[in-house]
Amino acid sequence: MKELIAKAAGLLESNTVQVVIGYGQGSADRSRAIFITQPSDCEQLIFDSRCIQNLAVYLTKAEIKKMGKPAIVASIPVLRSIVQLAAENQLTNDSLVVLGVSPESQLVEFESLAAIESYLESHKIEIDEKYRKIIEDIKAKPVAERFAYWVKELEPCFKCYACRAACPLCYCTRCTVENNQPQWISVGSHPLGNLEWHIMRAMHLAGRCTDCEACYTACPMSIPIHLLTKSMLQDVNENFGSYGSSISKPNSLSSFNPDDKESFIR
C-alpha cells in the first residue's frame, strides 16, 4: 500500500492532519487500529484481509478527537459509516480527510463527503442471500418459538457492550442503559435483560445501521446479533425505500413524508 503510506505521510508532514487512523500489525493473525502522528511511522500502515475492524468508531472518540484533525483509512464499510455520521451531523467536510481503499485495494481520494456518497452508489448495501434465508426462517417461526430462539441465542451475552462500543453509530455520550432515572434496561445479564438490550440496540439503529457487522465481529461470545440489525435493515428498506440515510436525504425514521407507507400500523 505504498500510495496510501505516501499520502498519509504527506498529510502529516504538511500538518493538514494531526493524526492518521489506520490499520497496523496486531497480535497473532489480526490487525490493530493505529494512530500515527509522525510521518515516518506511516510505514506501519497495512491493508489486507485482516483489516476488518470498522475504524469509523474512532472518529467520535473523545481521546482521538483531542489529537486533532484525522485522516482515516476507509474501506467500503468504513466509508458507509462516515456518510451516516455526516448525515447525522457528527462530521463535516472539514472534520477529516478520508483515505478510501477500494475493494481492489487501491487508494481512492475524496474531495468531499458528497463525493464519498456518489462513490458508494456503485457499492450499495446488499443483504447476502445466506442471511436473507436465515432471517426468513426465523421470522417464519411462531412467536413463542421465535422468543425461545432468541432467549437461547442471547444466553451467552454477559452485557459487556462490545457491540455498542464497536459500532461507529453508537456515539451517545450517555447511553440509554447508563441512565437510571428510570432504569430503562436492566443492568445484569439474564434472559429478559439481554433481550431488552439487544432489541433496544437494534431499534436505535433502525434506519442508521450500515451493515458493517462490527457488532458481530466485536462480540467476544460470537453471538449473531447482526441478524437483528440486518433484519431491521430489510424492514426499513421495505417500508421506506432505503437502507440508511444520506447526507442529502434525512433519516427514514426521523422524518415524515405524507406518502409514507403505513402498512405496519395495525
Place this chain on the structure above:
Amino acid sequence: MSNSNIYVPYLMRIEKITQEAPGVKTLRLKFENEEDAEKFDFKAGQFGEYSITGVGESTFCIASSPTRKGYIECTFRQAGRVTSALANAEEGDVVGFRGPYGNTFPIDEWKGKNLVFVAGGIALPPMRCVIWNALDLRENFKDFTIVYGAKSVADLVYKHELEEWGNRPDVKLVTTVDPGGETPNWKGEIGFVPSVLEKAAPSAENSVAIVCGPPIMIKFTLPVLEKLGFTDENIFTTLENRMKCGFGKCGRCNVGEKYVCLDGPVFTNAQLKQLPAEY
C-alpha cells in the same frame, strides 16, 4: 450486619426528617429490630450504605455521634435515583442500612490537643459526627474552632446546631457564605472558606485540623493550613469516592493499593500524598 450475609441491610424506620437546606435532608433512623439496636456500635468517621429496596443504595457518612445511642442519622443532597427516593420517603417508612464501614477519626489520639474543623457546604455531615463526638467529651480537648461555609445562607446545613455551637463559650465558630450569598441580616463572614480560615488563623501549635469539602475547597484550604503551620500528619480529611459495596470488593473506590471504604474514608494529608491522584 444483622446476619452473616454481608449484602443484607438492617431494616430501619425513619423517625424524623429535617429539611436542612434546599435539596438537603437529614433522616433520623431507628433499628426495626431491638437486638440490632443493642448490638450496633460505630465510631466517628464511618459511613454506611443507605437504601430503599427496589431502588438501590447510596453512600453517606453516619452523621450522628456514636455517643448518642438509639438512632443514627444521615444527611444527603437529592441528586440522583436513590437520593430522590430517600428524599421522597416519609416518617415511618422503612429504609435499609448497611454499616458501619470504613476507618475512623482517631479521636483518642487528639486528646489534649486543639481541634480545628473546616468544612464547606454539604461536607459538614461527616464532620458533624466527629464534632458532636468531641463536644460530648469536651473536657478532653483544648481549643475548639469550627470554620464552616456554604454558597448562601439557605445552603448552610444544621442551622440549629450551628446556632448551638456558636452560643457555646467553649467553641469558636466562624460561619461564612460566598460573596453574594448573604442575606440582609447575615451576621457571619462573607468570603470563601479558605480565606476566612486564613483570617481566623487558628494556631497550629498542638493542634489537629479536620477538613471536609468539595475538591475545590480542599485544594485551596490545604495551602492555608500549611501556611499556618499544620503538618501533614495533623491534617485529616474524609474522601468521598464513588463507593458501592462498602467492604472493598466491588472495586469502585480502589485508589492505588488502598480502598477508600476499607483504608479510609478518613485519611491524613500525609497518607493522601502517598496515593495516586485518582480520587
Place this chain on the structure above:
Amino acid sequence: MQTENYLIRKASFEKLFNNLIGNGKTIYAPKAQEKRILFEKVQSFGELAEDYIVATNSAKSVVFPRTEKVFSYKKTKESTEIIDAANDTFPEVILWGSRPCDAAAFIPLTDTFNGDYPDVIYNKRQAKVYVLSFSCRKCDSYCFCTSVNGGPGNTAGSDILFTKLSTGDYLAEVVTEKGKQLVSDNSSLFETKPEESKDQNLAQVETYFNQEEIQAKLQNLFENPIWDEKSRACLGCGSCAFVCPVCSCFDLQDEAHGSKGKRLRCWDSCGFGLFTLHTSGHNPRETQGARWRQRILHKFLYMPNKSKTAGCVGCGRCSRSCPANINILDTVTSL
C-alpha cells in the same frame, strides 16, 4: 495435603466422566460450538471440546456468576421482609476441563471475596465446586502463564490435575481433600503412579517477562504517556474484564416487580467510563488511558503487593476477545 499421583487409563477416563454424570453430578466443561468454546453444562462425554487452548469464557461463573441474587424482598404497608439468598441451596458442580491458568485464578478470587468481610454466598458455592483441570499440551502467542508464576502443568487451584501422556492415558495429580474424595468414590478407575513424567507432555510456554521485575517497574510509571498510547484503540467495553478469570469488580442493582424484588450482584468493569463517576460529575479516571492504567496496575502491582496473589494468570483471554485487538502482554512487555 501431600499431592497423590495416579494413573487413569484412556478407557477409564470416559468411565470417570460417566460415573460422575450417573451419580447426578452437574458437570461444567468447555463445549465446542461453531465459533466459540464455552464452559457449559454437559451431559455426555461426546460434548466435550477437544483440541482447545483455553475456552472463550472463563470458569469463574461457577463461583461468581454474572448475576447473583444476594437477597429478595417483599414490601407490605407495614414493613419490608428480606429473604436472604445465602439460605438457598447451591449446587455441587464439577468443573471439568479448566486449564491450570483457570484453576490458579480461583486463588485471588477467593481472596477477594473473603478477608474482613467474607462473602457467604461465594464461599458456599466455592465449597461445592470440584476443579478438575487438564494440563496444556499446546499454547499460542497469547499465552503467558509462565511470566506470572504460572505454568502449563501447575496444580495450584485444582482439586485434581490431569495430564495426558503419550500413551493416551492420564496422570492424575490429586491435590486436595476434595480431589481425594472423588478418587475414593471412583477408586477402581485410579491406578498406581505412572512411569512417564509430566514434563515431557507439557506445552513450552515462552516466558516474556518477570512478574517481580514488572511490579518494581510499575511503582514509578503512574505518570507515563504509555497509558494513553496503548489505550488509543480501546473502545471501553467490558470484554476483557468479563472473560478474565480473575476480574471480580461488580455492581449492585435492585430489580423491582411491584412490591417484590431482589438485589443482584452483577459483573462490572473498571474499563467502563462511568465506573468511578461521582454524582457531582467529577470522574477520577476520565480518560481511557487512566482506566487502562488502572487495569494494568491493579493486576500487576496492587494485587501482588497487597494480597500476595496474582492479579493475572496469563491465560490471554482478554487479548483474544478484545474487539480492538489490544494485547495485555504487549503493554506489559513495552513498559
